[in-house]
Amino acid sequence: MSEELRVSPIETRGVAGKKRYAMVVDTRRCIGCMACQVACKAEYDTPLGVNRTWVPYKVVGKYPMVKKQFLPRLCNHCDDPPCVRNCPVEATYKVEDGGFVLQRYERCIGCRSCMAACPYNARFMLPSHRTYTPITNVVDKCTFCFHRVTQNLVPACVQTCIGRSRVFGDLNDPNSEVSYLVAKNATQVLRPEEGTKPHVFYIGADRNATEFGRDAYNKPEVMEQERSAFKAHFKI
Amino acid sequence: MGDYVWFHDVSWHAAYAIYFFVVGIVAGLSFLSYLSWHHEALVPIREKAAYVSVVLLGVGGVLLIGDLSQPLRFLNVLNPAYLNFSSPLAWGSLNILSFGAALVAYIWFMKQGDDKAKLLGMIAGLLAMGLPIYTGFDLTVHQSRPVWNTPVMPVLFVALAMASGSAVASLMAGGDAAAQKMLRQFMLWSAAAVGVILVSILGTTNYGGTAQELSFVIMTSGTMGLIFVGIGILAGTAAPIALMLAPVGRQPIGLMLSALLLLVGSAALRYALLMGPQQLQTLY
Numbered sequence: 001m002s003e004e005l006r007v008s009p010i011e012t013r014g015v016a017g018k019k020r021y022a023m024v025v026d027t028r029r030c031i032g033c034m035a036c037q038v039a040c041k042a043e044y045d046t047p048l049g050v051n052r053t054w055v056p057y058k059v060v061g062k063y064p065m066v067k068k069q070f071l072p073r074l075c076n077h078c079d080d081p082p083c084v085r086n087c088p089v090e091a092t093y094k095v096e097d098g099g100f101v102l103q104r105y106e107r108c109i110g111c112r113s114c115m116a117a118c119p120y121n122a123r124f125m126l127p128s129h130r131t132y133t134p135i136t137n138v139v140d141k142c143t144f145c146f147h148r149v150t151q152n153l154v155p156a157c158v159q160t161c162i163g164r165s166r167v168f169g170d171l172n173d174p175n176s177e178v179s180y181l182v183a184k185n186a187t188q189v190l191r192p193e194e195g196t197k198p199h200v201f202y203i204g205a206d207r208n209a210t211e212f213g214r215d216a217y218n219k220p221e222v223m224e225q226e227r228s229a230f231k232a233h234f235k236i
Numbered sequence: 237m238g239d240y241v242w243f244h245d246v247s248w249h250a251a252y253a254i255y256f257f258v259v260g261i262v263a264g265l266s267f268l269s270y271l272s273w274h275h276e277a278l279v280p281i282r283e284k285a286a287y288v289s290v291v292l293l294g295v296g297g298v299l300l301i302g303d304l305s306q307p308l309r310f311l312n313v314l315n316p317a318y319l320n321f322s323s324p325l326a327w328g329s330l331n332i333l334s335f336g337a338a339l340v341a342y343i344w345f346m347k348q349g350d351d352k353a354k355l356l357g358m359i360a361g362l363l364a365m366g367l368p369i370y371t372g373f374d375l376t377v378h379q380s381r382p383v384w385n386t387p388v389m390p391v392l393f394v395a396l397a398m399a400s401g402s403a404v405a406s407l408m409a410g411g412d413a414a415a416q417k418m419l420r421q422f423m424l425w426s427a428a429a430v431g432v433i434l435v436s437i438l439g440t441t442n443y444g445g446t447a448q449e450l451s452f453v454i455m456t457s458g459t460m461g462l463i464f465v466g467i468g469i470l471a472g473t474a475a476p477i478a479l480m481l482a483p484v485g486r487q488p489i490g491l492m493l494s495a496l497l498l499l500v501g502s503a504a505l506r507y508a509l510l511m512g513p514q515q516l517q518t519l520y
Contacts, residue, residue: 086377088325089318109312110305113325115247119380123520125245125305137305192446194380212446212520 011079011197012099012172019098020172021077021144022199023158023231024181027209029165030070032057036157036166043145045133050124053157056093058209071209072166074157075122075142076198083114083123088234091139099138099199100146108138110216119194144168171199246514251303253507257400258296260393260502263364264401265289266339268422270361272372273354277414284408286343289364293336300332322441324377328370335363356382368393375509382451383513392433392509396424400502403495416491423498424480430505431473447516455512464508472501 012020022050030053038146040046040053053074060069078082081101083092091108094101129214130136149168158168169176178201181187187201189212202210269285272278312318313329320326342356372390379385402422409415442452455464476494477511484490 052313082380084379085322086318086325088320088323088329089312089315090320091312107309107318109309111303111325112247112305113323113374116378116381116514119517121244191380192456212450212516226255 005035006056008080010094012080012096012153014172018096019170020079020199021025021098021100021149021168022171022178022182022201023144023155023165024187024201024203025072025075026165026167026181026203027070027072027206028204030055030072031081031163031165032068032070033162034097035160035162036072039156039160040142045130046140047127050126050140052140060206060208062130066186069206069209072157073120073122073190073200074200075118075144076120076196076200077142077144079197079199080195082117082119082194082196086113086117098144098146098149100144100149101141102143102146103139103141105135105138105140110138112139119191119196120198125215152158205221218232244520246511246516246518247329248514249303250507250511253503253510255296255299255303256393256506256510258292258299259367259371259399260397261404261507262289262292262296263367263394263397264362264399265292265405265492266335266401266425267361267398268401268419269342270357270364270403275418277418278386278405280412280415281405281409283346285405286339286403286427288408290336290339290343293332297332297336324370325334328367328374331363331366331370333453335360335367338363343361365394365397368397371445375513381513381517382444382448383437383455383509386440388433389509390428392437394507395426395429395433396502397440398422399498402426402436403498403502406491406495411488416488420480420486420491421496423494427473427477427480427498430502431477434469434473434505442491451513451516454492457507460508460512463504464512466499468505468508472497472504476501476509 001124013017034055037051037055040051044052046052053072055070055072057070059066061067064124077099078101079099081092081094084094084101088111089107089109091104092101092114093104110125112125113175115125123139126136126138128136133182143154145157148155154168155166158166167177167181169178171178171182173179181203182201184201187203188210189198189201192198264287266289269282269289272282272285301307304310313326314333330488338356338360342353342360345353345356369390372393375384376387376389377383402419406416406419406423409419438452438456441448441455454460476497479485479490479494479497482490485494
């Protein structure tokens with residue numbers, strides 16, 4: 001990775017001695033089993049209606065030649081994260097060694113500025129009541145399983161991915177599998193025009209899936225129903 | 237066809253739009269109260285504008301803190317160890333605090349008949365202009381959101397603040413002909429500035445990429461189109477300008493109607509500018 005591409009002091013690209021964790025999602029290998037989503041929910045007791053990782057799909061083609069295109073999504077742990085810049089109280093911060101973008105729950109005031117700043121919808125507000133976890137009414141997000149990675153484990157979604165679609169590792173290590181995959185394959189990132197320098201790379205992602213769809217012309221009514229039910233349930 | 241779009245909620249809800257509206261009136265009124273030291277015609281509204289400002293600032297503060305999901309942690313924003321100065325919210329919180337202090341001191345010295353009132357009025361008036369500027373930056377810094385990401389958003393919010401502030405001042409001035417004559421100029425020119433900026437924002441949005449194009453569709457059609465274009469632009473900006481340019485617009489009844497339309501329009505515009513550009517993101 002060339003150092004001249006680094007424009008912000010917060011970036012960890014090619015910094016000697018610093019890890020730069022990234023995930024490669026090979027969409028050709030994703031079978032849409034949603035096991036990653038379930039594993040994440042189980043790991044963090046993520047409440048109903050919100051997700052740290054999710055797998056949207058599109059049905060493309062014409063009958064009988066139709067197929068589902070999956071695009072697993074999560075926080076992109078950007079090298080230059082706009083959520084960190086926008087948090088007024090530094091409740092969101094970037095871990096210098098590793099590049100994890102994490103949240104200080106005890107400091108978050110719930111202004112949702114980070115949610116507005118995130119181009120990937122990766123952040124969400126935790127509801128006011130949860131069954132097993134006392135953390136409520138603050139913004140939450142994917143942590144790249146910081147607690148597991150620091151124990152030399154891979155994130156829960158990577159561990160459980162049956163098709164080995166998700167691969168995790170250190171991009172600053174030229175011998176890592178993610179470095180190999182990024183070097184040897186054509187990869188895409190979501191919304192590169194935002195300059196966030198995401199750390200989630202996709203192989204084989206179709207532009208129809210990665211860009212804004214034309215749904216705004218005809219928003220599905222079911223979304224409004226879901227949104228109303230969610231707000232009523234969580235009293236927001 | 238066949239998209240399974242995951243459900244996301246908008247980040248900021250309507251309470252924030254009401255806060256924008258209230259704090260805009262506060263800014264406009266405080267600035268006009270300061271101007272009264274330089275323009276004799278505005279003297280009748282000097283005290284009233286300052287009192288209404290301080291009350292509305294309290295209302296705005298309650299709205300802002302109440303909108304936080306952890307309201308008591310608003311104190312974190314005042315903790316120097318936590319403040320992140322790359323966030324406009326941090327600057328905004330300091331702006332609100334210093335403005336509130338200056339406004340209270342201004343009212344105090346004005347009541348005492350002290351000469352320092354003019355100086356404090358100037359400080360409060362300038363800090364008041366910081367309120368719409370920081371709220372505009374609140375949106376502008378979110379560069380991934382079409383419509384919000386225009387650099388003219390703080391300028392638009394200043395123009396909206398002057399329009400709504402002078403509209404409230406006009407309603408307070410009653411039958412004072414000299415004050416109404418000057419306030420009519422403020423309403424007319426600030427509404428015209430709002431109109432020009434909105435045309436420029438809509439024009440550039442419509443010529444942008446996919447996200448801009450879709451945001452334009454959301455902002456100009458359906459319920460959001462009714463609020464933004466129908467109430468905000470046509471009824472709340474174009475109609476009062478036309479009314480004020482007509483002979484009846486110089487009469488008290490015409491001015492009062494124009495002021496009411498401007499207030500309704502500026503509230504609708506703030507709601508649409510806040511909520512509209514968030515809709516597309518919920519589909520991504």
